[in-house]
Amino acid sequence: xxxxxxxxxxxxxxxxxxxxxxxxxxxxxxxxxxxxxxxxxxxxxxxxxxxxxxxxxxxxxxxxxxxxxxxxxxxxxxxxxxxxxxxxxxxxxxxxxxxxxxxxxxxxxxxxxxxxxxxxxxxxxxxxxxxxxxxxxxxxxxxxxxxxxxxxxxxxxxxxxxxxxxxxxxxxxxxxxxxxxxxxxxxxxxxxxxxxxxxxxxxxxxxxxxxxxxxxxxxxxxxxxxxxxxxxxxxxxxxxxxxxxxxxxxxxxxxxxxxxxxxxxxxxxxxxxxxxxxxxxxxxxxxxxxxxxxxxxxxxxxxxxxxxxxxxxxxxxxxxxxxxxxxxxxxxxxxxxxxxxxxxxxxxxxxxxxxxxxxxxxxxxxxxxxxxxxxxxxxxxxxxxxxxxxxxxxxxxxxxxxxxxxxxxxxxxxxxxxxxxxxxxxxxxxxxxxxxxxxxxxxxxxxxxxxxxxxxxxxxxxxxxxxxxxxxxxxxxxxxxxxxxxxxxxxxxxxxxxxxxxxxxxxxxxxxxxxxxxxxxxxxxxxxxxxxxxxxxxxxxxxxxxxxxxxxxxxxxxxxxxxxxxxxxxxxxxxxxxxxxxxxxxxxxxxxxxxxxxxxxxxxxxxxxxxxxxxxxxxxxxxxxxxxxxxxxxxxxxxxxxxxxxxxxxxxxxxxxxxxxxxxxxxxxx
Numbered sequence: 001x002x003x004x005x006x007x008x009x010x011x012x013x014x015x016x017x018x019x020x021x022x023x024x025x026x027x028x029x030x031x032x033x034x035x036x037x038x039x040x041x042x043x044x045x046x047x048x049x050x051x052x053x054x055x056x057x058x059x060x061x062x063x064x065x066x067x068x069x070x071x072x073x074x075x076x077x078x079x080x081x082x083x084x085x086x087x088x089x090x091x092x093x094x095x096x097x098x099x100x101x102x103x104x105x106x107x108x109x110x111x112x113x114x115x116x117x118x119x120x121x122x123x124x125x126x127x128x129x130x131x132x133x134x135x136x137x138x139x140x141x142x143x144x145x146x147x148x149x150x151x152x153x154x155x156x157x158x159x160x161x162x163x164x165x166x167x168x169x170x171x172x173x174x175x176x177x178x179x180x181x182x183x184x185x186x187x188x189x190x191x192x193x194x195x196x197x198x199x200x201x202x203x204x205x206x207x208x209x210x211x212x213x214x215x216x217x218x219x220x221x222x223x224x225x226x227x228x229x230x231x232x233x234x235x236x237x238x239x240x241x242x243x244x245x246x247x248x249x250x251x252x253x254x255x256x257x258x259x260x261x262x263x264x265x266x267x268x269x270x271x272x273x274x275x276x277x278x279x280x281x282x283x284x285x286x287x288x289x290x291x292x293x294x295x296x297x298x299x300x301x302x303x304x305x306x307x308x309x310x311x312x313x314x315x316x317x318x319x320x321x322x323x324x325x326x327x328x329x330x331x332x333x334x335x336x337x338x339x340x341x342x343x344x345x346x347x348x349x350x351x352x353x354x355x356x357x358x359x360x361x362x363x364x365x366x367x368x369x370x371x372x373x374x375x376x377x378x379x380x381x382x383x384x385x386x387x388x389x390x391x392x393x394x395x396x397x398x399x400x401x402x403x404x405x406x407x408x409x410x411x412x413x414x415x416x417x418x419x420x421x422x423x424x425x426x427x428x429x430x431x432x433x434x435x436x437x438x439x440x441x442x443x444x445x446x447x448x449x450x451x452x453x454x455x456x457x458x459x460x461x462x463x464x465x466x467x468x469x470x471x472x473x474x475x476x477x478x479x480x481x482x483x484x485x486x487x488x489x490x491x492x493x494x495x496x497x498x499x500x501x502x503x504x505x506x507x508x509x510x511x512x513x514x515x516x517x518x519x520x521x522x523x524x525x526x527x528x529x530x531x532x533x534x535x536x537x538x539x540x541x542x543x544x545x546x547x548x549x550x551x552x553x554x555x556x557x558x559x560x561x562x563x564x565x566x567x568x569x570x571x572x573x574x575x576x577x578x579x580x581x582x583x584x585x586x587x588x589x590x591x592x593x594x595x596x597x598x599x600x601x602x603x604x605x606x607x608x609x610x611x612x613x614x615x616x617x618x619x620x621x622x623x624x625x626x627x628x629x630x631x632x633x634x635x636x637x638x639x640x641x642x643x644x645x646x647x648x649x650x651x652x653x654x655x656x657x658x659x660x661x662x663x664x665x666x667x668x669x670x
Contacts, residue, residue, distance in 0.1 A: 005080035006090075009050045017043040025450055026443040034113050034447040037106055041454030044098045045461040049421050051090070052465055052488060053413035056397075056474060057406045058082050059486045078406030087487035095462065095491060099166065102458035103138065106451050107131055113447035116287030118243050126283075141165075168505065170463035174424060175509060177460070179516025180525075181423030182376060184430075186369040187521075193362035195320070199313040203551030204537050204544060206306055210554055213299040216292070223292040224255045226285060230277055231259055243282045250289050252296075291446075295435060298444040305442065310555045320355045327351040331562060372419050377517060380510045383471045394473040417468050424464060428456050467510070 021039050057078045111127035145161055191197050227247060234244050248256055277285075311330055319327050327350040375392050382390035389395055393416055400408045432438045437449050465488060469475045475489055519525065526536045530543075538544050 005054055006051065006082055006086070009054070010047065013046045013050050014043055017046055021450075022443075023441055024439055024443070024445040030447055030450075031113055033109060034450060037101065037109050038450040038454045041098065041101050041106065041451075041458050044094050044101075045457040047094060048098075048461050048465055048488075049417055050414075052417060052468070052486075053410045054080050054082060055087055055091075055486045055488050056413050056469075056472070057410050058087065059474070060401055060404075060409060061406065078410070080406070080410065088491055091488050091491040098458040098461070102455045103166075106455045106458075107134055110448055110451045113451065114287070116283040116285070116290065118246055118283070118286065122283070166459070167463045167466060170459045171467065171506070171509065173456075174460050174463050174467065175512055176516065177424045177427040178376075178420065179513045180520050181427045182373040182513070183517050183520040185423055185426060186366045186373060189362045189369065190366035193359040193366070195313060195316055195359070199310070199317060200548055201537055202306065202310045202313055203548045203555065205551070206310060206554050207547040207551035208535060209299065209303055209306055210551075213303050216296045216299045220252075220292045220296045223285075223288050224251060227251060227255075227289060228259055230282070230285065234276060238276070240276065240279065240282060243279065243286070247282070247286050247289055250286070250293060252293060294446050298440055298446075301442055301444050302440065307555065307558055311559065314555075316354050319351060322351065322355075325351050327354060330559070331566065369419075373423075373517075376420065376423075377513055379471045380513050383473070383510075384507045386473065389473070391471055391473065393471045397472045397474075413468075413472070416471070417465070420464060420468060421461075424460055425457070428453055428460075470506075 017039055020042060021035065025035055025038065027035065058081055061077050061081060108127050108131055111130040112123050115123040115126040117123040117126055145165075148161075191201075231244050231248065234240055248259065251259075315328070315330050318330075322328070326347045328347070379391040379393050383394070385391070389398065393412075396412050397409060400406075400412065429439050437452050439445050439449055439453055466475065469486065469489060474486055523538070526538065530536045530538060530541065535543060535547060
């Protein structure tokens with residue numbers, strides 16, 4: 001089994017990162033470079049988290065060489081033991097690749113993907129200009145460190161100082177995100193067990209999302225109007241017309257059709273009479289179109305998802321008082337039920353889960369997560385104490401070391417670091433910086449936000465793992481004990497570099513988690529944002545109550561609209577089942593009568609001339625009676641109230657259309 005665990009986890013972590021990227025990104029529409037960069041960043045960070053417990057157990061097993069032979073015979077190597085020489089190379093490749101991504105490549109790729117240029121060269125030029133200050137700051141810092149190392153070559157190495165600087169910046173951001181996640185994650189699960197609270201908060205979200213959706217639609221209308229003006233001014237033989245065509249391909253289909261109908265490509269452009277936009281202005285317009293379309297699609301999808309959640313929560317509230325213990329949906333799915341719904345997740349099972357078991361499961365999970373959070377806060381405040389050992393995580397690992405229980409060591413390390421990563425990463429997925437950074441599920445995250453999340457993961461994961469090693473006293477800079485270091489610590493650098501950082505910042509700064517947890521518990525950040533004018537959900541706010549009432553009315557309106565659509569479909573289905581399809585019957589009778597007229601035309605021409613007037617009137621009256629008996633389809637694509645169209649002929653489906661086919665063919669291509 002040597003190295004087998006490492007290979008299995010490498011494959012499993014890859015598919016985990018791919019699954020998350022598929023949930024938040026869009027494989028069909030987004031650029032391959034964006035998807036590859038984000039996938040690589042997420043994959044490397046998840047890989048560090050999953051492989052680090054194997055490194056810890058391997059390091060514990062290697063401590064046996066310092067024990068007497070009588071003790072060694074009682075021990076054995078772990079099943080996941082990794083041979084010497086593999087982990088140092090592995091960590092070196094993973095660490096430096098992630099650092100190159102977060103500090104060099106991903107910022108450039110962000111600007112490249114957000115650029116509105118029409119060529120690869122133009123996008124690269126824009127990205128270099130936008131990152132000139134960014135890279136210039138790096139060169140200034142690098143030059144200062146180079147001079148410092150040249151003056152004191154016997155003290156420090158440039159590589160060690162660079163690693164320490166990156167870890168210090170990551171630890172500063174890590175404590176802020178961790179302090180929020182340690183409180184908010186348990187509280188979110190506890191609030192999820194309160195159906196009334198969850199429904200009221202959904203109403204609040206619906207009101208805010210509708211405002212954002214209306215703003216996105218208005219912004220899209222303004223941008224499309226500007227595109228229309230530019231498209232009409234630049235004709236087909238203008239040199240900039242190819243850029244207009246590129247912009248039009250990024251617009252929604254309905255807008256493309258409207259602009260296509262208004263185009264008159266037979267007019268030549270005249271440089272002397274008209275003023276035309278420049279290529280720079282078209283680049284800016286292209287960027288605005290990409291942003292407006294993506295935001296409009298995101299708000300539209302999110303509104304449908306939130307509407308479905310609100311309807312489901314209202315169904316849960318109604319079914320809680322049901323005496324039949326059968327879960328009834330307001331709008332049952334039109335798709336046929338699968339075997340899982342028919343035999344396992346039946347309406348009875350669904351009622352017990354949604355109305356009874358789910359809330360208690362969330363409460364129990366919230367209590368467990370709260371205990372974990374308390375243990376993490378205690379260990380962060382006491383991990384520097386080695387005699388006595390106060391960090392609970394260090395106590396658990398040392399007890400397992402005495403019994404050489406490698407499986408327990410790996411599981412304890414994995415659960416601990418997984419909980420820490422969940423608190424930090426979930427905060428990254430939750431935070432939103434206006435409309436510039438926002439991770440939206442269901443393939444609605446833009447390229448900029450995906451790459452920004454990759455940058456944050458690469459900057460947060462190495463200091464997070466070093467902090468975890470300090471909690472379990474596997475870092476000699478924290479424990480002040482002479483013991484073998486893990487391959488991770490030896491490659492990525494220990495915290496013992498500069499005295500004021502190792503003995504000051506790394507020890508006392510994590511204690512700020514206590515203050516951050518208290519501030520999060522009392523929602524101080526939410527209250528500050530609310531005072532600044534950003535509406536936040538607060539139980540004791542009058543503005544929150546108004547938004548809740550508005551959201552409730554919006555959900556009620558959408559439910560009425562959906563109910564009308566469903567009732568209309570049911571009526572049409574019942575009519576079809578009761579009376580068949582009169583449209584097809586009438587069309588068949590029309591065809592048969594037409595064929596009979598053609599076959600008997602030569603024999604009945606004189607009689608037809610004699611009785612044509614009275615016969616046509618009787619036939620017309622019979623047709624009108626048949627069509628009046630059939631209900632009109634008010635959902636038809638084309639309806640008209642023009643009496644001229646009604647006299648020229650009626651379509652068999654209840655639509656008033658012209659029967660002149662030659663006229664429509666003449667103007668089809670114009």
